[in-house]
Amino acid sequence: MTDNRNMAIQQMVASMQVHIWEARKQQCWPEWRDIDYTPSYNKLYYILEGEGWLKIGDHELYPTPGQLILMPSHVKQSYSTISDKPFLKHWCHFSATVGNSDVFQWLDVPYCYDSLDPAIMKDLFEQLSEANMQSSVTARLKEKSVLLNILSHIIEHEPIHILQNKTDEMERLSIIQQYIENHLHEEVTVERMAAVLHLHPNYFIKYFKRHFGIPPLRYMNLKRMDKAKLMLQTTSSSIKEIALSTGFDDANYFSKIFRKEVGYSPSEYRSQL
Secondary structure (H helix, E strand, C coil), X not given: CHHHHHHHHHHHHHCCEEEEEEEEEEECCCCCEEEEECCCXXXXXXXXXXXXXXXXXXXXXXXXXCCEEEEXXXXXXXXXXXXXXXXXXXXXXXXXXXXXXXXXXCEECCCEECCCCHHHHHHHHHHHHHHHCCCCHHHHHHHHHHHHHHHHHHHHHCCCEECHXXXXXXXXXXXXXXXXXXXXXXXXXHHHHHHHCCCCHHHHHHHHHHHHCCCHHHHHHHHHHHHHHHHHHHCCCCHHHHHHHCCCCCHHHHHHHHHHHHCCCHHHHHHHC
């Protein structure tokens, strides 16, 4: 079951959509303070200089220069100066969602990181702030790329787990993911998928899309294409054999769908390798 949970976490992170609300480098003012508020967005603070106090849920922190602080959305928070040397910090407000859920409402991650390379972090946050202040399309792409880079450093340094109160829910998601993986070679209806979790088909579609960001049949089709790409890369199976292994009785129809999803026909994809 642990492997299934890991697969569910990987799928959640892979499907994650990020949006940066604002990112800046800022010197906190002496009156910098707010008590017991609950933001609808996640926050990152990278401390450059100074002192201060933070409270995230029941956890009190006194961050020092070089530490990165992650403050998840929908958690009660407080902050304040504690001396005449307030923080100089990089900060970012962002969302990281899959469907209608914020990823950090699912994941049990540390709030404080102090083993990250300072040169790398400073450079990434400078890039993030610069991109966020620009109004071009390329700047929107750049800021997303930089934020994902920062988050990858966080996850790389600390293992991530499912929050205790989300364990049962993740078990259900793992069950349906494993069912789909085991039946890619068959024609599977929404009704069959819903029955696995003992849910009504109409509710199941909404439930699945809320957690994975796409409808269940679309998800299954993408998984079939992933399996087909792997078989094209690692086996000498014919296109017809691969089509049958991924739930397509008609090799021509399989090739049409593969081209639509991947951009190449199966033969072209194999020859590219």
